[in-house]
Amino acid sequence: MKYETVIGLEVHVQLNTKTKLFCSCSTEFGAEPNTQTCPVCQGHPGVLPVLNERVLEKAIQAGLAFDCSINHFSKFDRKNYFYPDLPKAYQISQFDLPICKEGVLNIHLDKNGSKQIGITRIHMEEDAGKLIHSESSQTNESYVDLNRCGVPLIEIVSEPDMRSGEEAYQYLTNLKQILMYVNVSDCNMEEGSLRCDANISLRPVGQKEFGTRAEIKNMNSFKGVQKAIDYEVRRQGRLLDKGERIVQETRLYNVDEDKTYSMRSKEEAHDYRYFPDPDLVPIVVDDAIIETIRKGLPELPEAKRTRFMADYQLSEEDGKVLTNSLEVAEYFERAVKAYPDNPKKIANWIMAELMRVLNEEGGDLGKVKVQATEIGSLVQHIDTGEVSGKMAKTIFEEMVKTGDSVKQIIERLGLKQVSDEGELNAVIEKVIQSNPDPVKSYRAGKEKAIGFLLGQVMKATKGQANPQVINKLMKDALSKI
Amino acid sequence: MKVSLKEVENVALLARIALSEAEKKEFAKDLNNILDYVDKMNKLDTSKVEPTAHILDIHNVDRKDEVKESMPVEEIMNLAPKSDNNFIVVPKVL
Numbered sequence: 312m313k314y315e316t317v318i319g320l321e322v323h324v325q326l327n328t329k330t331k332l333f334c335s336c337s338t339e340f341g342a343e344p345n346t347q348t349c350p351v352c353q354g355h356p357g358v359l360p361v362l363n364e365r366v367l368e369k370a371i372q373a374g375l376a377f378d379c380s381i382n383h384f385s386k387f388d389r390k391n392y393f394y395p396d397l398p399k400a401y402q403i404s405q406f407d408l409p410i411c412k413e414g415v416l417n418i419h420l421d422k423n424g425s426k427q428i429g430i431t432r433i434h435m436e437e438d439a440g441k442l443i444h445s446e447s448s449q450t451n452e453s454y455v456d457l458n459r460c461g462v463p464l465i466e467i468v469s470e471p472d473m474r475s476g477e478e479a480y481q482y483l484t485n486l487k488q489i490l491m492y493v494n495v496s497d498c499n500m501e502e503g504s505l506r507c508d509a510n511i512s513l514r515p516v517g518q519k520e521f522g523t524r525a526e527i528k529n530m531n532s533f534k535g536v537q538k539a540i541d542y543e544v545r546r547q548g549r550l551l552d553k554g555e556r557i558v559q560e561t562r563l564y565n566v567d568e569d570k571t572y573s574m575r576s577k578e579e580a581h582d583y584r585y586f587p588d589p590d591l592v593p594i595v596v597d598d599a600i601i602e603t604i605r606k607g608l609p610e611l612p613e614a615k616r617t618r619f620m621a622d623y624q625l626s627e628e629d630g631k632v633l634t635n636s637l638e639v640a641e642y643f644e645r646a647v648k649a650y651p652d653n654p655k656k657i658a659n660w661i662m663a664e665l666m667r668v669l670n671e672e673g674g675d676l677g678k679v680k681v682q683a684t685e686i687g688s689l690v691q692h693i694d695t696g697e698v699s700g701k702m703a704k705t706i707f708e709e710m711v712k713t714g715d716s717v718k719q720i721i722e723r724l725g726l727k728q729v730s731d732e733g734e735l736n737a738v739i740e741k742v743i744q745s746n747p748d749p750v751k752s753y754r755a756g757k758e759k760a761i762g763f764l765l766g767q768v769m770k771a772t773k774g775q776a777n778p779q780v781i782n783k784l785m786k787d788a789l790s791k792i
Numbered sequence: 793m794k795v796s797l798k799e800v801e802n803v804a805l806l807a808r809i810a811l812s813e814a815e816k817k818e819f820a821k822d823l824n825n826i827l828d829y830v831d832k833m834n835k836l837d838t839s840k841v842e843p844t845a846h847i848l849d850i851h852n853v854d855r856k857d858e859v860k861e862s863m864p865v866e867e868i869m870n871l872a873p874k875s876d877n878n879f880i881v882v883p884k885v886l
Contacts, residue, residue, distance in 0.1 A: 328857050335860035344878045349863045365857035386845040393808055395882040408845075444884060454879035457868075582806055587845050595851045 314513040316544050317521055318473035323464050324496045325504040326369045332437045332463035333360030340502050344456035352461035354399030360590055366463040369495040370435050371604050373465055374411030376493045377430050381601050385410045385594040390583045395455050396440040406585040409434035418481040428482050429470030438462040476540035483533045488612050492637045507536050511543045523557040527571055529564045539564035543571055615640055623654035632662050638676045642683045649687030656690045668711050680714030688717040696777055702726045730777040739788050742767040795823040
């Protein structure tokens, strides 16, 4: 039978605040175990959690970036469960009144154009601690590090609007891009700042009701999410074809085997017994606050791409590449500001040369020594004929190494291109006089011989002669003999 | 009886509380009394009453995002029944 896949994603994103959600402990990644905790995040009795104002602001920023409506009245609830990574035995989360609801995210698909994926809600909650389990069978122990306990998260829940692993991949890619543009998270999957769970079900094509879903966890990359979904679609399809039932359960993805495995579910069903946290007072957000935050939002990727295409006459593909990360987009605009006459050529230099260096530096633009304004300057020097394309490459490589300006490098390496016709004609005259044989062959119809003569001019000018100019001057001179 | 012994057992399990047979009966009685009282309250017309999120009429209590010193790790380790290399040790949960 033919089935339609239905996918909804839950994405947990760590907000990039300095301190935790309800206490002033640092959120810095990589600290020694249990060095960033206090009685509040350790869950001691009698302590009082106090909301970090930046968490609220960033949650609203994220919501507005996805076109959510912001709840004017919102509150925190306790989600109760027992696990050693959660010393209070409840997680402070938001249940029925999340801070944001009803947003959208556009995804672009190669085949079918674009598609709108609904966002059900975004709520704030605290992270749990980290558990390490002993590997030896003799020591029946687990080790608890509470540094991450209380770190602020937002959970972004999508509508079941995706229909394939590829759509889920696009959704995650765009989601991450927007979150990074509004600077609410570094979205570093390796450090756990972005985690994704996928709900997947199949239904016969044409059927309205959803099938029974499985929840997949433990994917550590966007490609991993896509592959886990693809596997799960095959698995559920096989079961349904055999007339078997799908069990509603949580499954873990094993990346090495590219398979999902059932996580043995406990006897009791999840019963979190949510109730309003009496230690935390409600949050009231009025329209004035929302509008202030909305005004502070940066231009988002889609708008920026459209503007780049219009303002700088770039193709859609160029616009896409240059707006992929906010850092590169801003770099491009700084370069164009330095030399506004040829944005297309600046775009090409950034996409070809700078991106290569950026990749070599692991994607960290801060490590790239070439200044944006110098890319502008370099293109300007090419356009005015002061340097050749070949010299420009040399200058660029030198900038990569030293971070010096175009002018400094031209001076140091003596790279100025000579276009002055009088100066070049004098050299050409000498070259013609001292190379009678090639001149003869050229005049006899062997046009290739001009290459040798031009080479001699380049040699005499230490490669600084403007190739187009000497080509024209040489032809003129030879025709006049 | 609204709350059966079985439900008391389930709630006790979720809360990780061990109850004797006598206690189960006692709590069943107490919980039923509480629910009877809730029934009484349910007779009131609350259609024009907003749900209470907090008993105090205050909102938006927050703090600046500024790091303050955490607790010395030795102090936490002293509070833990068992520790190892600044980790808190618990029975294996995997």
